[in-house]
Amino acid sequence: MYENFKSNSILRVSSLFIFLLIWWFSSFLYNNSLLPSPNIVFTKILEEIDNNELFFHTFITLKRVFISFIIAMIIGSVIGTFMGRREKLNTFFDDWLVLGLNVPALVIIILCYVWFGLNETAAILAVSINKIPMVAVILREGARSIEKEYVEVAKFYNISKKKLIFHVILPQLYPYLMSAARSGLSLIWKIVLVVELLGRSNGVGFKLYGFFQFFDISGILAYTFSFVLIILFVEFIFVRPLEKKLTRWR
Amino acid sequence: MSISISIKEQIYTNKDKKKIVALKEINTFIKPKEFVCIVGPSGCGKTTLMNIIGGLVKAREQKILINDKPINKENSIAYVFQTSRLMPWLTLFNNIKLVCQEDSSDLKKKISQILKNFELLDFQDSFPGTISGGMRRKVSLARAFVNNPEVLLMDEPFVSLDQPTTENLYKVLIEYWKKKPTTIIFITHSLKEALLLGDRILFFSKRPGEIILDYKVKSKRIPLKIDNKGVQKEYDIINKKYPNLLRGRK
Numbered sequence: 001m002y003e004n005f006k007s008n009s010i011l012r013v014s015s016l017f018i019f020l021l022i023w024w025f026s027s028f029l030y031n032n033s034l035l036p037s038p039n040i041v042f043t044k045i046l047e048e049i050d051n052n053e054l055f056f057h058t059f060i061t062l063k064r065v066f067i068s069f070i071i072a073m074i075i076g077s078v079i080g081t082f083m084g085r086r087e088k089l090n091t092f093f094d095d096w097l098v099l100g101l102n103v104p105a106l107v108i109i110i111l112c113y114v115w116f117g118l119n120e121t122a123a124i125l126a127v128s129i130n131k132i133p134m135v136a137v138i139l140r141e142g143a144r145s146i147e148k149e150y151v152e153v154a155k156f157y158n159i160s161k162k163k164l165i166f167h168v169i170l171p172q173l174y175p176y177l178m179s180a181a182r183s184g185l186s187l188i189w190k191i192v193l194v195v196e197l198l199g200r201s202n203g204v205g206f207k208l209y210g211f212f213q214f215f216d217i218s219g220i221l222a223y224t225f226s227f228v229l230i231i232l233f234v235e236f237i238f239v240r241p242l243e244k245k246l247t248r249w250r
Numbered sequence: 251m252s253i254s255i256s257i258k259e260q261i262y263t264n265k266d267k268k269k270i271v272a273l274k275e276i277n278t279f280i281k282p283k284e285f286v287c288i289v290g291p292s293g294c295g296k297t298t299l300m301n302i303i304g305g306l307v308k309a310r311e312q313k314i315l316i317n318d319k320p321i322n323k324e325n326s327i328a329y330v331f332q333t334s335r336l337m338p339w340l341t342l343f344n345n346i347k348l349v350c351q352e353d354s355s356d357l358k359k360k361i362s363q364i365l366k367n368f369e370l371l372d373f374q375d376s377f378p379g380t381i382s383g384g385m386r387r388k389v390s391l392a393r394a395f396v397n398n399p400e401v402l403l404m405d406e407p408f409v410s411l412d413q414p415t416t417e418n419l420y421k422v423l424i425e426y427w428k429k430k431p432t433t434i435i436f437i438t439h440s441l442k443e444a445l446l447l448g449d450r451i452l453f454f455s456k457r458p459g460e461i462i463l464d465y466k467v468k469s470k471r472i473p474l475k476i477d478n479k480g481v482q483k484e485y486d487i488i489n490k491k492y493p494n495l496l497r498g499r500k
Contacts, residue, residue, distance in 0.1 A: 149335055156304055156329045157349040157397075167348055171339040249339045249377040 036218040044222035053207070054226060061196065061204040062230065064120075065189045068127035072184060075128070076135025077177065083136065084143020097140075100133030105191050109198055118199040127191045134187065135180045142176030174246045182239060189231060253280040253303070253401060253433060254318070258311035259458070260298060272298045274460035278452065282317075283431040287444035290454025291498040296437045299459070300403050303435065304329055316400060326351075328394035330407040334386035336378040336393075343374040346393050361396065367429075368392040368422060384415035388422060395426055404436045408443070413476060420447060420474045441488065441496060445469050445481045456498035463492065463500055 020038055027037035036044075048054035083090040083097070109126040116122035146169060154164045196205025204223050211219035260273035273295040280286050288296050301307040303314055304327055314321040321327075328349075336345045346361050365371045368388050378386055387407060394402055408416045424447065427434065438444050444451045445467055453463040465488070469480040492500055 149331070149333075150337060152306060153329075153331070153335045153337075153349075156306060156327070158323055158351075159349060163348060167340065167344075168337065171337070174339075249379065 033215070034217060036221065040218050041221045041225065044218040045226060048219075048222055048226075054223070057202060057204050057207050057223070058226060058230065060202045061189070061192055061227065064124060064127065064192045064195070064203065065185070068124050068131065068192065069181075069184055069188050071124065071128040072131035072135055072188065073177075073181060076132040076180065077139045077173075079132070080136035080139025081143040081173070084140040085146075090140070097133050097136055100129075101137065105130045105194065109191070109195050113199045120200075123192075123195045123200055126195055127188055130191050131184055131188055135184060138176050138180040138183075139173065142173045145176075146172050171246075178239070178243045178246070182235070185231065185234065185239070189227065252282045252317055253435075254278075254313070254315040255280070255299075255303065256313040256315075257299070257302060260295065260302070260307075260310065262298075271458035274455075274458045276459075276461060278461060278464070280433055280435065280450075283433055285427070285434045285436065285447060285449045287436045287438055287448035287451045288454060289438060289441055289444050289451055289496070290459055291456050291496070292439070293457050294454045294498055295457060295459035296454060297405055300329070300405050300435065300437060303327075303401070304403055325401070326397050326399045327401045327403065328397065328399035330387075330390050330394045330402070330404040332406045332409055334378065334383075334390040336386055336389055338378050341375050341377055342370060342381070342389050345378065345389060346396050349393055349396065351397060364392050364396050367426065382415075384411055384419065387411065387415075387419055391419070391423060391426070395430060398430055399432055402432050402434045404434060406437050406439065409439075417475055423447070424471060424474060442476055442481055442485055445484050445488075446471060446474065446476065446478055453492075453495055453500075454498065455500075459498075462498070463495065 023035075024037050027035045027040075032040070045054065079093070083093055108129050112122040112126035112129070116125065150168050150172070151164075154168045159168075192203070193205035193208065196203035197209045198205075200206050204227055207223055208220055211217075211223070255276055255278050257273060257276045259271060259275060261269055261271050264270055276299060288299070290296050298307060302312060303321070305321070316325050336342075337348065340348060343361055343365065346364065347357065350357055350361070362371060362374070365374050368391065370385070370389060370392060373381055373385065378389070381389075390407070394404075408419050411419070436444070436447060441451075446469070448467050451463075451465045451467060452461050453465065454460065455462045467484070469478065469484045472478075488495065494500070
């Protein structure tokens, strides 16, 4: 097991090293202002940390990602689970879900800003609405896969509703919840950036818009990599260990 | 606890919207602490009867009395299914804890005691997927006995196990039943198994099932082996007298 871990770690580190090497080499071939080298981007990151801009805007964006993520996960899970368990409800709302999945994110963002104004509520709402249908679809599949025979055991032994939900239903939904959470996280932060770019005066998206206007590619890459690093940190420190814990019986 | 069963014809509609009569009229009385086996051909309605007694299925007209009172949620009924139906995400300890009604401080002691009685204490933190099939059945027996049920319903609980494992489980079941006597209704396809374990056998006809013979077992349970000579003798006598009994005809 240790050997396996060691060889995987070597593979990951060498993959990262080769990526940096290709980037560095490409920056030599192109104009440095169009594709700045890794060390220029790194210097920009340090600069932005030094003037407190990076932490401030990243924190604002993270806050929006977190709130939208929680809202989308709760509402999407409830809708999806009910649709998966109730056939008539599913038939009724199925087309709504297809509609929700296919309306472009940009349209929802614009509509939310027009209807509710250029404010925080509209921004969070726009991101959540974009994500809810996807969570609902994944959880609908999860709810459909709930084993009837385990629910029968619960019914037969007359176990409480609380035990039924937490010890019989939810453990069967964990893989689907984790899948929805993982895809949700990667999608939401991308949408949050668009939302910020279009109608907020702070956040990573707002900063990227500023860099775009001045063709400051190093700034764009500095914020992008910082944010990707944070998302990877969340994935490796929080999501993966949680997933491992929840599915250790497998 | 005595059980009085009175069920009128049980009809259900299958996937092709065809009406199927699962059971004809069933009337029988089971004495307290009696071990009754139900033997009949496949599809004759044995499991449907169990599900009606256990409350999983509602019959059109039914009267199930336990100690002369209509069956209700207060009655402690346990079910041992054809497969162990243990929650794979819960440890053996937590699988048993799940069906325990009270949440007292003695609960841990009570579960540990029953695991000890069933020689499972060393595996209490294991997950069902990591133990053998025979052991899983043993856990489902322990789970059934943990609440000291008034009635224990067993639907072919030892099907598809090898002979030594099955005989070991007979021993575990009968020993525990003698320690904590309860009324048992046991479904089986094997007449020898019914003669070995039961006090009485209800033979069912082909679908729609009805009781065609109510037979009192004469053989002793010792030794608790399927090739028990007394059982073999009684088996031969029944087969000679009623050659079509196991095909659902008297």
